[in-house]
Structure formats: structure tokens, C-alpha cells
Amino acid sequence: MTYAVFILFTLMALCGGVLVVTQRNLVRAATALVLSLFGVAGLYVLLEAGFLAAVQVLVYIGAIAILIIFAIMLTRRMVQGDESGLNRQWGWALVSAVVMFALFCYVVVKAWPLALGAVSAPAVPADSTEALGLALLDWEQYVLPFEIASVLLLSAMVGAVVIAREKHDS
Amino acid sequence: MIPLSWYVLVSAALFCIGLFGVLARRNAVAILMAVELMLNAVNVNLVAFWRYGEPQAMAGQVFALIVFTVAAAEAAVGLALFIAIYRSRDTVAVEEIDLMKG
């Protein structure tokens, strides 16, 4: 049962991903991205990281996907037209991606057994969101990344507003 | 439970799809979407290793959260750049915005 669900979410993530990189119509590609991200959220649930699954849906599907669709609408002209969405070097890109995947497979299979069954992992904390909150705000753990995240967001917003704002003559 | 290696393989496949997209797409926004795929592959890895490594320490989840933050910041600034480029050059095809090539 778990395997079936795993395969379902994997297929969603990978098929969505393939559609993202091959669809010519960009809004459709963005929808495929949503599908793929939803599959990844499902994988998080299987990994017992429910918090991250919800965050994935909230941030990626609720915010970033919408931002991307808005940006597609703002840069319209490329989307129509007969030309393919891929550039001239797509053959080489395919080769390098496949080679890369083969390398990954080699390394992974070397390092960890693919065999099913008898897999065990330590238990997750009973309330992992609370544990996450404690770890994030603990003086000796991740409080610096936590604060830097807000500075990063501030600078991203300042930068993006400066870049995207239209210059008003007058 | 599903072995760790399966998750790592899924993540590798997702990463390579994203890599292909980054190398092969013409549209800058599409390239950004492919980058998001790659970031997601990284996140799957982080969470999988958190789960099978040391779930009591929340390092994997904290890292994943930071990756989310970076992804959002990158999308916001990147898309703003594309919009600005589109406004002045009227295109977001990456071959046509290589001004720096001299």
C-alpha cells in the first residue's frame, strides 16, 4: 500500500517535471510544475514531515506558482509563436542530464542497498513541529539562520521592488 | 518502510529533469521553473536523510525551510529581473539577451 502511494507521488513529481521542461505553453508548464510540487509534497508526507508538506503546498503552490504565472502574463510575447520551447543545444542538454542521472544511480546503488523490506529508521519526535520551533529559536542551534532568513527576504523584496517598478515619467 | 535509496533516486531523477530544463529551455521564466525543480530535488534529499538519519535533531527540516526561503527570494528577484528585461528588450528568450557577450 505504501509502495503504491510512493509510486503514485513519484510519478506525479517526475511526469510533472518532464512536462515543465517540455511544454511550450508556459502557463501549462506552470500547472505541470504545480503537479510536480504536489507530488513532492506527497513524498514529504510519506517521510513523516507533514509540516514541510503543508509548507510546500502553501509556499510553492500558493505563492511561488502564482508569482510565476503572474510573471508569465507580464512577459507575454514569447509564449505564442511556432518556434519550439527548446533551444539549439537541447540534444547536448539531454545527453548531459542522462549521464548525470546514470552517475547518480551508480553512486546511490553503491552506497545504499536498493533491497526492499526490513528497513528501519529511528522514530520521529512526537510533535515534530514543536521540535522544529524549539530548534529554530534555540540560542545554540539555528537562531542565526532564522534571523538571516528574514534579512534575506527583506533584501529580496527591496531588490525586486526596485527592479520591477515602472519608472513614472512626470 | 521504503528504503532511503528510492527517495534519493527520485530526487536524482527530478534534479536531472531540472538540469535538462535549465540547459535546454529558451524562455527565461521556464528556466526559472526548472531551477525550482532542482531545488525541490535537493529538498527531497534533505528530508529523506533527516528521516533516515537522525530525526530527533531537526537539522534536515531546518535546512529544507531555508531552501524554501532561498527559492522564494530567488523566484521573486529573478522574475522581477525578467520583467525589467522584457520591458527594455521586449523578449525573455535567453539567446537574445546576451548583451554581455560583446
Next chain:
Amino acid sequence: MKDYELIGLLFIVGLALPVAAILAGSILGPRKPNRIKNDTYECGMETFGPTWVQFKVQYYLFALVFVVFDIELVFLFPFAAAFDKLPLYAVVETVVFILILAAALVYAWKRKALEWF
């Protein structure tokens, strides 16, 4: 993980309901398409030009500010869930976090990114 089984089933049922309703509607309803009926509905005017027109950058700016705050909320949820076990200094850290993002809001406000022209 067990908890989410019901959520998955609910999603399936929640999708099955509209699918069933739309199927029933398409069986019970008439099906006589013609060119005028399938045309874009603009109160009788003929459409001209491409539909997928270009939009104002203002929409993007709102989405941008929203994305920044969305991420902030993501960080605040673990804080709120762990609140009853946090010491005072942790709360102060979060206040600093919120204030930095409030500065982002103030900046967007001053640069008129929040105006609807």
C-alpha cells in the same frame, strides 16, 4: 503518516463529487454546440486581438510582497506551535524577525509598491 490517509481519501471524494456532478450535467443537459455559442462571451461584441494580453506590473508587486510574507508565516508557525515551551529570549528573537519584515513592508509602502494605479 496514518493521519493523512483520510486527507487523501477526502481529496479523492472531494474531486469525485464535482466529476460526478459535471458528468450528470453533461448527460442530462442538451449538447448542441454551434459557432456562435462557443465563441468568447463578450456581451455580443466580436472579440479582437489576442486574449492573453499583457498585464500591469502592479499585480506582480502585490504577489511579490505576498510571497515574502508567506515565507515569514511559514517561520512563525513552528514558533507559535512551540510557544508554551519557549523562553522569553526566543520570543524576543521572533519579535526581531517580525520587525525586520515589517521594515520590508514599510519599504514597499514608501516606494509605492502597494498603490493601485
Next chain:
Amino acid sequence: MNGFDISNLFLSIGQVWTEWLLQLGLSAGWVSFVNKLAGAVLVTAFAVGTVVFTIVGERKLIGRIQDRLGPNRVGPFGLLQTVPDVLKLLTKEIITPANADKVLYSIAPMLAVASVILIWGVVPFANGVMGVDLDIGALYFVAVSSFGTLAILLAGWSSNNKYALVSAFRVVAQLISYEVPLVLSLLVPVLLAGTMSMNGIVQAQAQGWFVILAPISMLIFFISSTAEVGRSPFDLLEADSEIVAGYNIEYSGMRFAMFFLGEWIHAFTICGLTATLFFGGWRGPFVDQVPALGVIYFLVKMFAIYFVHIWIRTTMPRLRIDHLLDFNWKFLVPLSLVNLIVMSLAARLTGMPRADAALGELLPYWGVLLGVNVVLAAVTLYVLGVVGSRIRRRQEAAREPEPAVTGP
């Protein structure tokens, strides 16, 4: 088989049902699956069934408020009005515009319904009577809602209609804007309860509802959730008295009905959430002895809040989109940020007694939180007054005619 114990009705029914399934010869795994499927179907049926009543109820009520009768032809007092309405929608032709993006066009209405039904998975009807008590319940609600936004954007884009697209963009701008104060005010009950689980939040309100401890958060949540549903005075997307329709202009028949259904479910769903988060959910007298009473208390609270919703809907004029966004970003968001900071500091400094502490221990805590809220409200009103009068003075100065220039 155990005796049918009335004090915990739902547990008993569940036991009898499970034992019956086991006697049929199903294995334990299948029984759990069937139970969960039954739970999902029940939750969906509740959500859809309630719509049938709220549509008639709301139409009658709006009629009364506007000094007319409302539906009164079908059935006694027009109570069966929804039946012919549904039949009419069922027998309408489902039109797919020739230029539409067919796939996305047909997915969008389904997503719109599924996203609101999913919310009901975590709403507690009574102690333990809920779809599933997720430990991230509150965040789950926020995450699932974002599907609805996506559905609207897809509907507007795939229709291939300029007006649908413009409307979708405006609606999405409104929805994502109001999501920020919504979630910021939602965080206050979460941090007062110290948990994101919906049932945990209700249990933390054993001694006092959070509306007493955090009235400002309740108000912000109420206002922004009204905007999330897109009801008057925030119904720019519909504006049925002004424009043809919104993002769903190209939809017809059952597909259109699905958007409609999703919107109606959403309307009382957020009332249920307000009841759960701020008004003690299923809490009420004797609920610890007879948990079944919780359902009644919950429904009564939910419909009471729904009544206020309808009341506002019928009495408030519609906002303009720039006012709407200004109100959100320049008033609600700063206020909810300040509110969150103040509430978390106040709750931490007063020491947060456990929910089951004695009343004498709780009273100072409540007093401090309520006092903080009152002070914050007073300061907000004062600042609003100062800013408002300054703006008014500036406008009046701008309107003053130039002194006439008299030539020599």
C-alpha cells in the same frame, strides 16, 4: 458487544459499526480503510448538505432584511427552492468555448470544490469527532485554501476571455493580499494554545474562549476571512449588480455550479473555523459529560457567525479595489503584525498558566491579555483618527481655490 453508552454517542456508534464490519469478515486493514472512506464521505456529505439549507436560509434572510419575502413558492415557506435550482443547473448545456484551454478549463471547477471540502477534514464537530486531528491542523487549513486561489487563476486564464482573465487577476490579488492578515491573526490562537491541532485549540479554551483573550485577532480573522470568501463588501469578483460575472464568465451548467458550490461551502466553512478558533468550537455546558452535545454547540456557533456574515453582506456597500487593497496592506497587515508581537510578549511575560489551572490563577492572565487588547484598540483608533484628519486637511487644502490674481 458493549452496551450502547449514550454519554459518548459517537464512540459507541463507531464501535458498533466497526464490530459489524469485522463480523462481515473484513480484515482489520480493510475495516480501517472503510472507516476512513466512510469518514471522508460523511464530511463531504455534511459540507454539501449544509449548502442546501444555507442557500434557502440566506435567501430568506436577505429577503427579510431587504423588506421582501424571498423564495416562497416551492414547498412550505419556499424551503425546497434549492431542488428546482439544482435541477435547472443539471439540465443546462455545458459549454466549452472553442478557444479555451480544454484541460485546464475542466480541471479548475473541480479544484475549486475539492479545496474547500478538504478544509472540513480538520474541523472538530465535537471532542474527537472530526475527520482527522492533524498536528498541523491550522497550517493545513491555510495550505489547502491556496488551491482555491490556483483554481480561480486557472479558470480565468483557460477561458480565453479578456474579462475572465482581468477578473481572475483582481480576485487573486485580493485573495493573496487578505491571506496575510488572516494567517497572522490565526497565529494568535495557535500560540495561546501552544498547538496547531484544531482539537487541541478547542481544548485549550476550556476556561475561556480566545475571543475574550484576543478580540482584535478575532476581528482581523473575521474581516479577512470574509474577504477570502469574496463576499460582500469584498465581492468585487462577482459584483453581480454591476458586471456580468467574474473569472467564471465562460462557465455554464454544472461547471458553473461547481464554482458556486465551492463558494457557498467556503462561506460557512470559515464561520466554522472562526467558531473553532475563537469561540470555543464544541465547548459548552455539560459537554464533558455528554460529548454529543458538542455538535449542537458547534453548529449553533457556526450559524450564529454565519448570520453576522449575511447581515454584513446585506448592509455594507461594495468596496473599490484600490480601497480594498489599501485597507489590507496599510491597515490590517500592520495591525496584525503589531497585534502578534504584543500578544506574544504579553502572553510570555504573564507566564501563561495551564489551561486547567484554577480560576484565580487564570483571571490575572485574562485580565492582562484583555487589557492589552483594549489598549491596542484604543491606540489604533487614535492613530486612525490622527491620520484620517491629516488626510482630510490635506484634501481640503488641495481643493481650496487659488486666490484670484488681480491685474494692475
